[in-house]
Amino acid sequence: MKNGFTLLLLLTLFAPMLRAQSPVATEDATTLCARAKTRYFGKFFDATRSARVAYPGDNAIDVTYYGLDLNLTYTPAYLRGAVTVSLKSTANNLTSFFLDLQNTLKTDSVTVGNQKLTFAHVANKLTITAPQPLSTGQALTFTVFYQGKPGSSGFGSFTFGSHNNGKDPAIYTLSEPYGASDWFPNKDTPADKADSSAVRVTAPATFVSVSNGLLQPVVTNADGTKTYHWKNRYPIAAYLISVAMTNYTQYDTPFNYATPGGKTQTMPVPHYIYPEHLAQIKTFLDLTPSILTLFTTKFGPYPFLAEKYGHAEFGWGGGMEHQTLSSMGAFDSGIIAHEMAHQWFGDNITCRDWNSIWLNEGFASFAEAIYAESTGGKTGYQTTMNGFLARARNAQGTLFVQDINSVNSIFDGNRSYAKGAVVLYMLRHILGDAAFFKTLQTYTASPAVAYGTAVTADFQAVAEQVSGQKLDYFFKEWVFGEKFPVYQLTWQSSLMNGKNGVQLRVQQTANGNPAFFTMPIQVQVQGSLGDTTVTIFNDRADQTVDLPAKGNPITVLLDPDNHILKTVQSTAVVTATTTNEPTGLRVFPNPATDQLTISFLTTSEGPIILQLTNLWGRIINQSTESRTPAGPQRRTFSVKNLPAGRYVLTLETGAGRETTAVLIE
Numbered sequence: 001m002k003n004g005f006t007l008l009l010l011l012t013l014f015a016p017m018l019r020a021q022s023p024v025a026t027e028d029a030t031t032l033c034a035r036a037k038t039r040y041f042g043k044f045f046d047a048t049r050s051a052r053v054a055y056p057g058d059n060a061i062d063v064t065y066y067g068l069d070l071n072l073t074y075t076p077a078y079l080r081g082a083v084t085v086s087l088k089s090t091a092n093n094l095t096s097f098f099l100d101l102q103n104t105l106k107t108d109s110v111t112v113g114n115q116k117l118t119f120a121h122v123a124n125k126l127t128i129t130a131p132q133p134l135s136t137g138q139a140l141t142f143t144v145f146y147q148g149k150p151g152s153s154g155f156g157s158f159t160f161g162s163h164n165n166g167k168d169p170a171i172y173t174l175s176e177p178y179g180a181s182d183w184f185p186n187k188d189t190p191a192d193k194a195d196s197s198a199v200r201v202t203a204p205a206t207f208v209s210v211s212n213g214l215l216q217p218v219v220t221n222a223d224g225t226k227t228y229h230w231k232n233r234y235p236i237a238a239y240l241i242s243v244a245m246t247n248y249t250q251y252d253t254p255f256n257y258a259t260p261g262g263k264t265q266t267m268p269v270p271h272y273i274y275p276e277h278l279a280q281i282k283t284f285l286d287l288t289p290s291i292l293t294l295f296t297t298k299f300g301p302y303p304f305l306a307e308k309y310g311h312a313e314f315g316w317g318g319g320m321e322h323q324t325l326s327s328m329g330a331f332d333s334g335i336i337a338h339e340m341a342h343q344w345f346g347d348n349i350t351c352r353d354w355n356s357i358w359l360n361e362g363f364a365s366f367a368e369a370i371y372a373e374s375t376g377g378k379t380g381y382q383t384t385m386n387g388f389l390a391r392a393r394n395a396q397g398t399l400f401v402q403d404i405n406s407v408n409s410i411f412d413g414n415r416s417y418a419k420g421a422v423v424l425y426m427l428r429h430i431l432g433d434a435a436f437f438k439t440l441q442t443y444t445a446s447p448a449v450a451y452g453t454a455v456t457a458d459f460q461a462v463a464e465q466v467s468g469q470k471l472d473y474f475f476k477e478w479v480f481g482e483k484f485p486v487y488q489l490t491w492q493s494s495l496m497n498g499k500n501g502v503q504l505r506v507q508q509t510a511n512g513n514p515a516f517f518t519m520p521i522q523v524q525v526q527g528s529l530g531d532t533t534v535t536i537f538n539d540r541a542d543q544t545v546d547l548p549a550k551g552n553p554i555t556v557l558l559d560p561d562n563h564i565l566k567t568v569q570s571t572a573v574v575t576a577t578t579t580n581e582p583t584g585l586r587v588f589p590n591p592a593t594d595q596l597t598i599s600f601l602t603t604s605e606g607p608i609i610l611q612l613t614n615l616w617g618r619i620i621n622q623s624t625e626s627r628t629p630a631g632p633q634r635r636t637f638s639v640k641n642l643p644a645g646r647y648v649l650t651l652e653t654g655a656g657r658e659t660t661a662v663l664i665e
Helices: 002-018 030-036 040-051 278-285 286-301 333-341 358-393 414-433 431-445 456-467 473-477
Strands: 061-073 079-090 094-100 106-112 119-122 124-132 138-148 160-163 168-172 196-205 207-212 223-234 242-247 249-252 255-258 264-267 268-271 310-314 325-328 488-498 501-508 519-527 530-538 543-549 555-558 567-574 586-588 595-602 606-614 620-629 632-638 647-654 656-664
Touching: 002 555, 030 333, 030 358, 030 414, 079 094, 106 124, 196 310, 196 333, 207 223, 223 414, 223 543, 223 555, 242 530, 249 278, 255 286, 255 530, 286 358, 286 431, 325 333, 333 501, 358 414, 358 456, 414 431, 414 473, 431 632, 456 473, 488 555, 501 519, 501 555, 519 543, 555 567, 555 647, 555 656, 586 647, 586 656, 595 606, 595 647, 620 632
Parallel strands: 061 196, 268 310, 310 325, 488 567
Antiparallel strands: 061 079, 079 138, 094 124, 106 138, 119 124, 160 168, 168 242, 196 223, 207 242, 249 268, 255 264, 488 501, 501 543, 519 530, 519 555, 586 595, 595 632, 606 620, 606 647, 647 656
């Protein structure tokens, strides 16, 4: 049992990592979210987990309601459940159908009123015989009675845990992507959202039990237990139904918002926090209403205004966007923003299949940058996105997830999160702010997907409709293609209608699928009299364009503001002779390694200044002569110990000032 021993050893060594020791986040939100969902060592379970995945559920039924009635004990860890399911048949003459329910739970009976239905619970499927054949669209409501200790696939779909150094018991769920069937019968696919749901939890009175939607009156029972009843009236995917329960302290930060009629309304924002942690994280919890306001402005109205938004602390060091009540194992502004953004992107609009998870995670990760922009301006935004760009370069495969049997593959941080965020970052630059944010607001309100499900084509259609641009090239290469462009640049100074310019050649190295990337690219030509920035539409693997320059060209920068996921492999600079360079300033060799030779012509006797600077204007070397005779001149500068990179050589004579670019290798 070597493999089993290795896993046991790893779990022993890393056990402290598997429990939230501090409520204050120590890693970025994207890492925490991905880690919570892959369960640290989720890869160890992929080989066996794939055999348990009943995906995409039974296509012969459409579930419209889940009503969970759960009776829980902590010692022993046990669940007795009665789940009422309403559905409609999507097939004619349907005699039987199945729900997903793990065999670790024992099914006692299935009933319609007083009538018991025939069922078989085999291979993690609960197959039920209908009381009579169902026609297409015909509804059926029944109740499944079951019991047992719920499973916890991937380390956490249903967990009996603790906090406060083990003193206080805690129970919590995290079902994404395939864990809902570990604790209640359901159609385990994000494509089928119930119209509404309810969760009723009966447990010892020490537990405060929280879930989706609005709390109904709490009942104290004669046996000393309490029953918490939560009702959700919005469409919901099975994996977003949650339970979190312990001796919570409730802390409220209500959200005030304006209605279309101009009235101010208040939505509850409750936070259910471990008592020992509340003082440490109040500052972060207090940010919640302002982030709600920001995202309302950027994404449209909060989708669940008639209910609530809040947080429930749980035992993992990340977060999970359970509808109206995110489960949080750590707190800072970034992870609060990330999980809250999921209420728009993931809960309101849910990815129709796990292949399209970037529509959930990429959007929520990008929202972190939107929040950073609101507090830190352009610098805050760019800093966050630069981090995502760096990680996205390590993404393997297409953003469209190919292997949905692997939890690690679905929630790959470099791909689904970082590259997903970068795709939106690039799209924002292409569309411009007005069209981009109007696209997001139109998308979240679209009757085709709001409170429903979406795939990439749905979002693309909205972006094209709002912007008026054809974006097929963009989504094909960035969502369904792999990797990123590798550019090679070659430029030389030229004359354009008698004025200074640059002839630029842009080449792309074949990098897989696609063979080359089509993108609008900003190009900045830095000249002796100023900079010129233009946008070229690069739609070929090898493309040459002519660009204007202000004065003598110094250097050319591709995508100077880093708006594209890319690398620029090399830049070769060729300096050509032009008629508006009276001194004929030349440098060689260029690129140089040890010594730079400079040649030029002075037309009259007088002073000269030669100056070598870096691109930030710092003087590296300078030579000043008060009286230089007219005629051909040659000087040398040592560059032996200079860092490799681009530099600028400037010559001042009585005829004026000239510059040229120098490369040091």
